[in-house]
Amino acid sequence: MKYKKKGTIKIAIDSPAAAGAGTLAKAISKHYNLFYLDTGKIYRYIANLKLKSSRNLSISLLKKKIKALKMIDLRNKELRSDKVGIEASIISKNKKIRNLVHTFQINYAYSPPRKYNGSCLDGRDITYKIVPDAEFKFFITANIKTRANRRFKELKKIKKNITYSEVLKSIKKRDKSDYSRKLSPLKKTKDSVLINTTNLSKRACFLKIKKIIDKKLNK
Ligand code: C5P
Numbered sequence: 001m002k003y004k005k006k007g008t009i010k011i012a013i014d015s016p017a018a019a020g021a022g023t024l025a026k027a028i029s030k031h032y033n034l035f036y037l038d039t040g041k042i043y044r045y046i047a048n049l050k051l052k053s054s055r056n057l058s059i060s061l062l063k064k065k066i067k068a069l070k071m072i073d074l075r076n077k078e079l080r081s082d083k084v085g086i087e088a089s090i091i092s093k094n095k096k097i098r099n100l101v102h103t104f105q106i107n108y109a110y111s112p113p114r115k116y117n118g119s120c121l122d123g124r125d126i127t128y129k130i131v132p133d134a135e136f137k138f139f140i141t142a143n144i145k146t147r148a149n150r151r152f153k154e155l156k157k158i159k160k161n162i163t164y165s166e167v168l169k170s171i172k173k174r175d176k177s178d179y180s181r182k183l184s185p186l187k188k189t190k191d192s193v194l195i196n197t198t199n200l201s202k203r204a205c206f207l208k209i210k211k212i213i214d215k216k217l218n219k
Contacts, residue, residue: 008112008116008117008118008119009032009034009117009118009135009136009217010109010110010118010119010120010121010131010133010134010135010136011025011028011029011032011034011118011119011120011121011134011135011136011137011138011213012121012122012126012127012130012131012132012134012136012137012138012192013025013120013121013122013123013126013127013137013138013139013140014122014123014124014125014126014127014128014138014139014140014186014187014188014189014192015122015124015139015140015141015186016141016147016171016174016175016178016179016186017085017147017151017171017174017175017178018142018147018148018150018151018154018171019140019141019142019147019197020140020142020150020197020202020205021122021140022038022040022122023202024140024195024197024202024205024206024209025038025120025121025122027202027206028120028206028209028210028213029120031206031210032117032118032120032213033115033116033117034112034116034117034118034119034120035108035112035113035116035118035119035120036119036120036121037105037108037109037119037120037121037122038074038122038123039101039105039121039122039123039124039126039130040085040088040122040123040124041074041079042066042069042074042101042104042105043088043089043091043092043097043101044079044080044084044085044088045069045073045074045076045079046062046065046066046088046091046097046101047084047085047087047088047090047091048076048078048079048084048087049062049065050087050091051083051084051087059096059097059100062097062100063100066100066101066103066104069104077158080154080155080158081155081160082151082155082160082162082166082167082170085170085174086170086173086174089173089174089177089178090177092124092184093177093181093183095183098183098184102129102130105121105123105126105130106130108121109121109130109131110131119131122140124178124184124185124186125184125185125186127139127189127191127192128187128189129184135216136193136212136213136216137189137191137192137193138192138193138194138195138209139188139189139192139193139194139195140195140197140205141194141195141196141197142196142197142198143198144168144171144172144175145168146197146198147171148164148167148168148171149164151167151171152164152167152168155167193212195208195209
């Protein structure tokens with residue numbers, strides 16, 4: 001890369017469920033050598049702990065769990081299920097839980113491991129709450145049927161026994177909860193670039209974002 005400006009860059013992405021943000025964020029992170037953090041996975045990790053536990057998990061216990069959390073824990077396939085996703089959208093309304101996750105995210109966003117040129121985080125409140133001073137902000141979306149179809153295919157691949165209409169219903173439910181909650185709702189900020197992935201291939205979306213980033217970096 002031959003950029004005029006050197007230094008770390010931060011990319012913040014917000015998006016509703018299954019809009020393709022994760023795939024794009026990974027590709028962008030790889031291209032610019034950025035540390036990638038899928039913040040939804042942290043909420044999913046807590047949701048999964050909750051689903052597996054027979055008792056109520058205290059905030060102090062969760063605090064310890066988050067402190068000990070390793071990237072490898074977020075790769076657990078169990079976290080991808082629809083059940084965990086729905087539970088994540090419930091526990092993510094809890095202020096104390098959000099505060100725990102906030103600290104974890106800030107560490108990686110602002111102090112990524114040294115081998116990286118910066119960070120790229122995606123989630124629901126990244127552009128305005130977690131990394132409000134990000135050099136690049138994107139709001140990635142797609143129409144609901146396209147998102148449901150993509151998530152359905154993903155879940156089928158990992159052999160989840162679920163129908164398309166169940167996936168559609170659950171995405172609608174999560175959208176409603178994520179957009180309308182009081183605490184850190186999903187929204188597009190004025191300074192975020194809207195990327196609608198409905199009719200674009202992964203490659204086309206990647207190139208669109210890359211063009212925006214390169215233009216600013218090479219100024
Ligand atoms: O992105 P993903 O679908 O894995 O996120 C699961 C849930 O976690 C979302 O529906 C949302 O309620 C919550 N979440 C959040 N804030 C984030 C990322 C995810 O509230 N930054």
